Amino acid sequence: MNRERRSNESVEPQPLKRGGATSVDEQAAAKLIEGYPLPPPDDLTVQRIWQRVASAPELRTSANRPRWLGLLAPSLALGFAVALGLVLLRDRARPGPRAAPLVNPTPAAELAAAQGGVFFSRPAERWQPGEGGQPLAEGQSLRTDASGQAVMDIPGIASILISRGTDVAIERLYGGTFLRLSRGSVVARVSKRPPNEPFFILTHGFSVKVVGTLFQVDQDANDRTAVSVREGVVEVMGADGRSWQVGAGQEWSSDSPDQLGTSAIADPVKAFLEDALNGANPTDLDRELGALDGSGAGPRAGEPVLPSSAGLRARERSSTARKHLPPPPVLLATREPAVPPGAAPVAGNDADGAELALYALGRLRQHRLRDPQGALEVFETYRRTYPNGSLLPEVDLAVLEVEVAAGHRDQALAESVRFLASHPASERTVEVRLLRGDLLRERGDCRSALDEYRQVDAGAFAPFSEDALFETAYCQRKLGDADAARESLRQYQQRYPTGTHRDAVAKALRE
Amino acid sequence: MGEVSYPSHDEELLLERCRLGDRAALRELYERNVHMVVGMARQLGVAASDIDDVAQEVFVAAFRDLGKVRPGLLRAWLFRLTSYRVNDRHRHRRVREAFARLWRGTTESDPDGPEQALLRRDDARRVERILARMSRKKREVFALFELQELPGEEVAVLLGIPLDTVWSRLTHARREFTRIGRSLELFEQARASGGSSVSEKVKP
Numbered sequence: 228m229n230r231e232r233r234s235n236e237s238v239e240p241q242p243l244k245r246g247g248a249t250s251v252d253e254q255a256a257a258k259l260i261e262g263y264p265l266p267p268p269d270d271l272t273v274q275r276i277w278q279r280v281a282s283a284p285e286l287r288t289s290a291n292r293p294r295w296l297g298l299l300a301p302s303l304a305l306g307f308a309v310a311l312g313l314v315l316l317r318d319r320a321r322p323g324p325r326a327a328p329l330v331n332p333t334p335a336a337e338l339a340a341a342q343g344g345v346f347f348s349r350p351a352e353r354w355q356p357g358e359g360g361q362p363l364a365e366g367q368s369l370r371t372d373a374s375g376q377a378v379m380d381i382p383g384i385a386s387i388l389i390s391r392g393t394d395v396a397i398e399r400l401y402g403g404t405f406l407r408l409s410r411g412s413v414v415a416r417v418s419k420r421p422p423n424e425p426f427f428i429l430t431h432g433f434s435v436k437v438v439g440t441l442f443q444v445d446q447d448a449n450d451r452t453a454v455s456v457r458e459g460v461v462e463v464m465g466a467d468g469r470s471w472q473v474g475a476g477q478e479w480s481s482d483s484p485d486q487l488g489t490s491a492i493a494d495p496v497k498a499f500l501e502d503a504l505n506g507a508n509p510t511d512l513d514r515e516l517g518a519l520d521g522s523g524a525g526p527r528a529g530e531p532v533l534p535s536s537a538g539l540r541a542r543e544r545s546s547t548a549r550k551h552l553p554p555p556p557v558l559l560a561t562r563e564p565a566v567p568p569g570a571a572p573v574a575g576n577d578a579d580g581a582e583l584a585l586y587a588l589g590r591l592r593q594h595r596l597r598d599p600q601g602a603l604e605v606f607e608t609y610r611r612t613y614p615n616g617s618l619l620p621e622v623d624l625a626v627l628e629v630e631v632a633a634g635h636r637d638q639a640l641a642e643s644v645r646f647l648a649s650h651p652a653s654e655r656t657v658e659v660r661l662l663r664g665d666l667l668r669e670r671g672d673c674r675s676a677l678d679e680y681r682q683v684d685a686g687a688f689a690p691f692s693e694d695a696l697f698e699t700a701y702c703q704r705k706l707g708d709a710d711a712a713r714e715s716l717r718q719y720q721q722r723y724p725t726g727t728h729r730d731a732v733a734k735a736l737r738e
Numbered sequence: 739m740g741e742v743s744y745p746s747h748d749e750e751l752l753l754e755r756c757r758l759g760d761r762a763a764l765r766e767l768y769e770r771n772v773h774m775v776v777g778m779a780r781q782l783g784v785a786a787s788d789i790d791d792v793a794q795e796v797f798v799a800a801f802r803d804l805g806k807v808r809p810g811l812l813r814a815w816l817f818r819l820t821s822y823r824v825n826d827r828h829r830h831r832r833v834r835e836a837f838a839r840l841w842r843g844t845t846e847s848d849p850d851g852p853e854q855a856l857l858r859r860d861d862a863r864r865v866e867r868i869l870a871r872m873s874r875k876k877r878e879v880f881a882l883f884e885l886q887e888l889p890g891e892e893v894a895v896l897l898g899i900p901l902d903t904v905w906s907r908l909t910h911a912r913r914e915f916t917r918i919g920r921s922l923e924l925f926e927q928a929r930a931s932g933g934s935s936v937s938e939k940v941k942p
């Protein structure tokens with residue numbers, strides 16, 4: 228092997244054991260690996276492994292048989308799924324086209340483990356008991372009472388430990404993850420996120436943006452938010468546009484946002500969440516969840532490893548770095564009473580399942596199968612079948628997304644009008660207005676776009692308000708009002724010094 | 739070294755036969771590549787006792803997803819499958835060990851039992867312990883360049899990364915290897931035992 232070749236400026240290094248070691252440690256390493264390359268497997272080993280490979284169920288069904296047989300099992304499964312879908316939709320009250328069956332889609336999120344009082348609900352529905360392994364969808368909420376704790380898994384994205392006395396709503400799972408924490412405490416282990424799929428936790432007055440990290444967010448009944456970061460960096464953004472970077476080992480509180488304390492997320496919690504993120508099976512997770520809480524064969528007695536629902540209070544007790552905080556409030560005096568375990572709400576009916584399945588099928592076609600036309604057909608079916616359905620806001624929003632993605636600007640604008648008229652109280656109106664602004668701006672109607680951006684900027688949190696302010700400046704310049712545009716850009720710099728558009732803003736102000 | 743290269747048209751033909759469910763072709767594909775997969779797995783730090791499991795997982799996954807292989811990239815694809823499975827194995831082991839420590843309240847676990855503990859005196863076992871703690875990307879470069887002694891260009895092709903990235907990863911991988919070796923006091927142990935050739939004890 229020719230190891231003398233030069234690559235641009237540098238000479239290809241020699242392997243350690245061929246004289247490439249330059250330090251004492253590397254020489255020790257070279258000596259250690261000297262005898263490591265091992266002889267190839269003998270014939271017996273090769274034969275043994277082949278027997279194991281050939282006897283694997285996957286191969287037994289794929290090799291050495293007519294190809295049409297390969298269609299048999301999927302066909303049977305499809306037939307079964309169609310039959311199941313028909314049964315689910317049979318008792319539907321309103322006439323209309325039948326929904327296509329949903330064939331075991333991979334859940335976008337699931338309740339990986341649940342102990343004690345754990346409940347879930349869809350919008351405008353009653354709480355139902357939650358169990359480990361149960362799929363979760365956009366629009367659903369999770370609640371733990373004083374005896375409950377749970378782990379929510381968003382495969383490949385995050386594992387979230389939900390402490391006692393916590394309310395979390397899943398606002399969005401596709402094209403980014405948005406969770407709303409109404410009260411209580413969550414600890415999240417989030418895998419590294421690409422810029423177009425951010426991970427946000429929204430509280431009453433703040434949004435916490437994650438790039439890839441382990442962190443905890445607490446929201447108490449007095450609208451106080453605290454963020455504790457074990458690894459990585461998160462960005463906390465307030466409704467007033469201010470933002471704070473919280474780094475590894477630091478803790479931030481809305482009470483004194485400019486003074487950072489010390490993070491207190493324990494090693495066992497970190498290890499547990501990483502295990503969950505790596506796909507540990509539910510049985511193991513259940514056991515480990517119990518162990519984390521100090522029950523059974525858990526960690527050393529008395530060791531505060533699991534953040535309680537009163538996370539702020541717990542950490543104030545344990546952290547000397549947070550003495551600047553006022554006395555702890557009564558954290559469990561929540562806005563909404565927790566559901567007592569004995570008063571578990573009634574389960575939903577089949578129509579609920581069919582409604583959810585129809586919506587999930589549409590999302591599946593939209594995002595996983597990249598079939599916008601198919602998705603639109605499913606969403607139209609939903610609208611006809613459930614004109615007052617509980618998932619209608621989500622369906623309307625999904626249709627809007629599909630139209631935007633397909634480049635159908637006029638249809639998208641029409642859908643946005645429909646959404647704003649039908650769901651004026653929805654938390655997603657801000658996003659829709661921002662989107663309307665973009666669509667109008669792209670169409671050249673900067674004056675109308677400006678109106679939308681101003682409404683967003685007036686009432687939204689970052690990052691929506693951040694984008695709105697930036698686009699406001701753009702529209703003002705397009706309309707010939709250079710002074711107003713410059714003023715908007717200065718405001719942007721002041722409010723979002725680390726914002727996404729900071730470079731573009733700086734450049735525009737220099738020009 | 740288990741380094742095998744075949745003309746791409748031959749490989750394509752073989753792959754097509756495999757995709758059609760020709761069992762003889764599957765066997766041929768297996769026999770052409772099993773030495774490489776086993777060698778790669780060993781060099782990525784899989785213990786001898788786990789080699790059969792890893793090789794089985796790699797080939798089952800490979801046969802299941804043969805449609806994903808691009809012409810001429812079978813070897814790189816198999817390496818990637820092997821590396822990911824090895825990484826899973828190392829990661830699950832680390833998690834198990836962490837929980838074992840947590841539950842037992844011990845500071846150092848010895849999950850292998852007395853027999854493996856005895857073998858631990860060997861250099862091969864020490865290398866495996868270090869490799870198991872390295873990050874996947876650094877482990878890959880270290881194994882291919884330092885253990886398998888492939889030239890940089892070939893490492894770059896196998897990993898699908900630029901040559902300069904190979905060198906920078908190698909620098910970091912060496913640092914990580916020595917850092918872990920130091921922290922586990924494995925270099926001192928190796929010196930104390932005078933080094934040992936272990937190929938007979940741990941061959942697959």
